[in-house]
Amino acid sequence: MNVRDRIKELTAQLHALNHAYYVENTSEVSDYEFDQLLKELEGLEKKHPDLADPNSPTKRVGGDITKKFATVVHQYPMLSLSNSYSQEEIQEWEARVRKNVEGDIEYVCELKYDGVAIGIRYENGRFVQAVTRGDGTQGEDVSANVRTIKTVPLQLKGNYPEEFEIRGEIFFPLENFHQLNAMREELGEPQFANPRNTASGTLKMQDSKVVADRGLDCLLYGVYGGDLPGTGHFETVATAANWGFQVPKEEKKYIVKTNSIEGIMDFINHWDVERANLPFEIDGVVIKVNDYGQQQELGFTAKSPRWAIAYKFKAERVSSILEEVTYQVGRTGAITPVANLQPVQLGGTTVKRASLHNADQIAKLNLHERDEVYVEKGGEIIPKIVGVNLDARAEDAQPVVFIENCPECGSELKRTEGEAQHYCPNDLGCRPQIIGKIDHFISRKGLNIDGLGTETVALLVNKGLIANYADLYKLTFEDIIELDRMADKSANNMLQGIEASKQVPFEKVLFGLGIRFVGETVAKKIAQSLLTIDKILSATYDELIAIDEIGDKIALSILAFAQNEENLAIIERLKEAGLQLETVAEVKASNKLEGLKIVISGVFEKYSRNELKAMIEDNGGKNVGSISAKTSYLIAGDNMGPAKLEKANTLGVKIISELDFEKMLTGE
Known part of the structure; x- marks a missing residue:
């Protein structure tokens, strides 16, 4: 047997x-035999890298380093579900469904997994891409990390669609989570707060080897595409199990089908009790109309489908003693009071602190020192105080009085009429604000400076090396190398990241400036409308509110920023450093593909499918999903589906390669 065939054989085996082991819980060989087969494959791939499969089983152990997670637009938006916290609301939803759909209705009841939503694309049975939910419209490509999850198949089996996306939840099994925390405790490292947040953080790690070692898991429960088997959600999910996916099991009651409100309530009541015995965390259940046709008939609101609803279990409540109220200063100077509590177990984690939000919340609770307070987890994640046991209050207890001066710099706090928060006005001299503003400036949505994080920013500020974000551009190797735990390579990486940030587009720089109320979307609209920082800083109130989505509050905030001489001096220094402070006109796309309808199929060597689609649209062409007599070209890659190839040949559609397509654009 030649090397190519042996690699294919080992890969399939x-x-x-x-x-069999991770999805079906059956062990067909010993661990030693499995390891020997894996080592043989690793050895062959090392000697013959050109023959290695991108979805090889060796990818399960990780090792890929991802510097930056690319943003990917979802082909099918990942909408959120409307939430309900009472069974009466579920009954009302079910009645609305029956009123708006004719005929018999079947419902699917599923668990609401407390993890990270993921969408995984497959083409011709091969894993292509895994994308997080993000904002529902676009998410981040975390393919290298998802490949390490043992229950996610890299190669499908059986009779699967040529192209489709399957969605589900990546979560941290409780046993693995507790083992990880036990190990961290032994090493003297801080323990992670909860499985959901830890799963999310793990999925965004740059080193996939670390991801592989942590033992994430995945359940997949929604199939999307143009050629799906079955006419209903329940049947399609069951069929997906035959393709190799780990889906919710009916025999474990993770998913059931019912035709009555009584069946729905039975499912809710069962898991409200039994969720404590699950090997993973859930925070509710989901009910969906099963039939795809009825789903289409019911349609969507702007944010969620009308054919599905989530029922959230009531948050667990415990009592604790308020030991002290402390105050945190945020990036914008907002003062947040924090309740420090006697440690108490809540939802599987130890809670020591809870947010009190603002002075109004303290007054509303009529909070007194040493009160016995009731604590819940808002949305099962964030602890919050929801009440006080007045019967347990000491007669001489003193009310909690909100502070008048900044706990960091001593400045007198201000509160603008109509706002809930108190603010420290010393924005350029208050240490947490200085660190927060620089941290915001370097963040992923801002200047995205590699090699520089919150901890390093704090070190630089504490050493007196920087006092604002413009100071970053005067740093030298000699400055940085003196920091604790800083090696030559890290120092050079930081300097390279700072230098590279000079090419970041203006809209991101504008967001990074941290002007109050100017978020990512607002910054983009202002940059596209006024084009330069000088025009923004000299704009009048009327000019600002004339911009789409810019209201009174944002306009006044920009005017206040522009009237501060220290802010203007920092902007001048950013100009001198060479940052992009004006909008660069976009290069107009060519019309070389004007009027052409192009289909993409298969896996490509030089470009991703999304890149090819963008190239088609940028040059006037139109992406189409299926072949017809009106199709102009089929761009064919490796492992293209035979059905598409046959149809293209039958209809006489011209088939071109990735290279042919590139030549069409370059004219070579």
């Missing part, structure tokens, strides 16, 4: 063994 190991995929099958992985599926």
